């Protein structure tokens with residue numbers, strides 16, 4: 001089933017949860033079990049047209065017979081979600097990566113507050129299943145613009161989840177709208193906050209939490225879309241491949257990934273916005289100009305890795321190591 005960390009799977013079912021949200025159930029060929037995953041994990045899906053996109057797994061992590069992905073069709077996106085909606089159907093074979101997790105639950109938290117904006121519910125749903133399974137204290141807040149857009153609301157009526165779920169819609173009565181100050185209250189030692197959704201939603205949660213004295217290590221986020229990056233003033237720089245000494249020129253109007261790909265060097269990418277970490281590459285020398293939202297401030301300050309899909313160089317040359325991190 002697997003080769004080079006990628007798996008062959010079959011789309012067992014595709015179900016429209018709402019006008020724009022589809023649920024894909026992926027199973028292994030035959031009756032094989034799939035590799036285990038942990039709550040908050042995602043897979044990379046290889047799509048027609050050489051697209052590769054990241055989708056969170058939203059089913060209970062105890063399940064080994066399937067991976068379930070929820071995909072919002074976004075016509076403004078660079079094509080991944082539209083390809084999933086229009087070109088991926090039940091019965092079709094797909095290649096996906098093994099599950100990876102950059103948004104894992106913190107073990108032994110005394111309480112978890114899960115805050116979902118729109119389709120950001122998907123990784124938090126698998127967290128809710130996991131916390132419910134472990135009988136650990138949690139609350140899940142699912143925020144959408146309207147009830148019609150709350151595609152996962154029926155799933156959240158499951159008795160294992162419902163007592164811990166709060167639905168909030170922007171167009172509903174005032175008393176059910178999310179009040180972040182109230183939800184986050186005062187920082188609780190031992191508790192952790194997880195947020196996933198649009199950038200503005202994440203920023204509001206993190207700002208409110210910080211004001212309420214939550215410490216940064218208690219706050220966990222997963223972005224779906226990065227803020228636009230200004231490329232005004234970009235200049236060219238050189239990349240040297242540590243293992244071969246090959247020099248690749250990165251012109252001002254290209255990303256490092258584009259220049260490396262044009263030189264025949266293969267860098268895996270997914271979001272191409274600096275949020276997923278798929279392209280993360282080790283830096284041997286030189287100083288990157290970090291533009292990602294994936295690395296922490298401390299990791300960026302170490303300057304020993306960068307995301308070549310969007311980050312550049314402060315120095316004339318970066319020496320990089322192409323071995324997988």
Ligand code: FES
Nearest residue numbers: 270272274277309
């Ligand atoms: S491809 Fe996602 S961070 Fe570079």
